[in-house]
Amino acid sequence: MVRLMVTTLLLFLASPAYAMHISEGILPFDWAVLWFAVAAPFVALGVKRLNGLAKDDLAMKPLVGLMAAVVFVISCMPIPVPTAGTCSHPCGTGIAAILVGPLVSVLVAAVALLIQAIFLAHGGLSTLGADIVSMGVAGSFAGWLVFRGARKAGANLAVAGFLAGVAADWLTYAVTSVELASAIRGNEPFLPLFGKILIAFVPTQLPLGILEGAMTAGMVVLLQRKRPDLLVRMRVTKGGNGVAAMLFVLLLAATILTSSPSLAADKWAGVDEAVVEKVAREHGREARRPLIDLGEGDLQLFAFLLAGTAGGFAAGYYWRMLVSEKRPAGRG
Amino acid sequence: MHHFSRYRHGADHPLTRLDPRLKLFSALALLSMVISCKGFAFPLLAAVMCGGLCIGMGVPLRLLMLRFAEPLFIAVMVVLLKLFFVGEVPLFSVHVLGLDIIGHREGLVDGLRIAVRISGAVSLVALLGFSTSFTDLMGALAWFRVPRTIIEIAMFAWRYLFVLLEDAQVVYHAQKNRLGYAGYRRGLRSFGTLAGALVIKAFDNSQNITTAMVQRGYDGTMPLMRHRPFRPGEVIFSLLFVLTMGIIWRM
Structure with a gap:
């Protein structure tokens, strides 16, 4: 109980909460290498997936690059967290996963994290593997799976987007807690420290996850209102509202009906034979030999x-x- | 949010002119030593050395402090967590609201060890970031066989990062001037709109970029900058530096 209160006390000392990424140097060498090894296959699959997509559509690489820039900008934006009385920042991988899929979203997160590590000291080079696993892999897959699941269950875009944002954010923090606890525990048992770190994140991240969910829902709804074509192109929603498909069916039916066997004569005479030659013959001006x-x-x-x-x-x-x-x- | 820029600092400093591949190699070697170090001295040495070099390169102190703010905050949190939750030997106790809060000796030592490691590693990466341009760094990563696709995406992201940041700032100020952030609900809605607008801009820009690049011969791969040949003096200097730091690390 005392320790819980101390944790709470420590948390409310917080100024801006930047706990999204594991800071440079916090992981010992062996843990850093381990998380790189865990992240590597996902990054490799992301590269393979993107290369496959880029073969069909040259705009995919610039698009993914710009999505990385968007994730970077979003994760730099301060967002007020009412319960902690501080500002924190969302992770943005939920929306990236919804739009470009979880594997490419891992790549988006990896690039955004690399730039942040070198030029902002958010996260780090030695902790890049761990940050990719928490924010890129866990965040992206959680967001994508929840979004798809909610849509399949009949939820509308706003609700599915909200749930995806919440899941992406909370799972990112859960995995970050695992990574931190396993790295800094020393000789202490893992579970108690993991619990403490998780609790330490709660005052900030619980509301932040809800805020990120609301933000993700807002983004998806905005896209649906302003640019539904983008959602169709990224296969988030199915194309059209059925009108185009209905028109296509009608056109096809009309074509089939009009191509049915004709009741007319077997051979239709041309204009020359039916009209011109007939009139010329009536006036005694039949065609001469050339x-x-x-x-x-x-x-x-x-x-x-x-x-x-x-x-x-x-x-x-x-x-x-x-x-x-x-x-x-x-x-x- | 804006304590970074696309410009290098100290363009005339010898470190800035050093081959980026050698800089990256030395930085990664030193980083490995810092994070695998069990003591206090080596990470502290790295922190002092790299911090000093940053100041020597003309990096403004305010910018340096801003860069260190987040990692130092985390370092303080780790020290406090360790101090109060790890260890057996009591160092001090504080009576607050009828509760005895006990700080432990081992926890403090462990926490400080991690804090020093964070300082050393952050200084090192900050120095790399301040002394190397992004394109140089990407070229060096490509030389180290980082997948080409990652480099290309990073280049696209970097190119349009500043454009999107400016757009975001314009939209944010416009929303703020219209009381878009008065209250949590409105603020949240405004933030969602802002983020959505950025996504739409990213989509549109990606189409325009692709059209422009295809007209200039883009076939799905971007050419990267060619490196000049290694200068023997720079190679020997870098190797000697890493070797010296390795010897200090082993001591």
Whole structure:
């Protein structure tokens, strides 16, 4: 009880809560290597997945790069946490996973974390593996699975987005607590320290997770209102509202119906035979035999080809005169 | 949020001109030594050395303090957690609200050890960040065979990070001026709108970038900067430095 109170006391001393990433140097060498080993297969799968997507769509790599920039910017934004009276920042991997899928989202998180580690001292190079596992792997997969599950269960976009944001945030912190407790416990047993660290995160992260859920829901709803095409393209929602599919079915049905066996005569006469020749015959002006009869077939086609070539050559040779050149003044 | 920039500090400093591959190699070697060190002296030495070099390069002290604020906050939290929760030998006790809060000797020592390690490691990475441009660093990572796709994404992210940050700032100030952050509910809605607007901008920009790049011959892979050949003097200096630090680490 005393220790719990001390923990609570320590937490309320907090100024800005930056506990999202494990800080540089906090993990001993062996733990740092272990978390790199855990993160590596997910990053490799993310690279493979992205390369596959980029083969079909060249815009995928720039898109994922920009998503990494968005995650970076979002995770730099201060967000007020009412219970702790401080500002913290969301992780943003929930929305990334919803939009680009969990494997590519791991890559997005890895890049955002790398830049933050080197140029902001948020997280670190030695803790990059651990941070990728907590924020990238756990956050992305939790967000994506919960979103898909909620959608399958019939939840609307806002509710599914909210649940995904909450799950991504809370699971990130749960895994961060595991990583921290296992690294700094020394000779102490793991579970009590894990519990303490988890409790230490509660005043900030419990409300922050809810806030991140609300933020994720807001983002998804905004996208649905303003740019539903993006959600369709990223396969978050299915395309259209059924109208396009209905029109397609109607068009297909009309085509099939009109291509059914005709009641007309077997052979339709052309305009020349049915109208022109008929009128000419009525007026005693039937067609005469041509002066040069090339007949039908290849010889006639060859004659047309020769005439076309000669005409084309002449037009090409004199095109300047026809189009742009003006005759000098005083001539003709 | 804005205590970083795309510009290097101390452009004339010898460390800034050092080959980025050698800088990265030395930094990673030193980082491994710092985080695997059990004592106090070596991480402290790294912290003092790297902090001093940062100041020598002309990094403003305020920027340095801002960079260290988060890790130092975490270091303090770790020390307090260890002090009150780990150990058997009491160091002091405080009577607060009818409760005896006991600080332990072993916990304090353990906590301080981690805090010193954090300081050393953060100083080292801060020095690397201040003395190396992003493109140089990405080129060095590519030389160390980090997957090309990661490098390309990082380059895209870095290029458009500042554009998105500026956009975010503009939207944020516009929302704030219109009382968009008056109260938690409105603030939250405004924040969601801001984040959503950034995602839309990212999508649109990615399409425009792709069109522009395809017109310039982009086929799915980006060319990276070529490195100049290693200078023997720089290589020998880096190896000697790492070797010396290794000997100190072993002592």
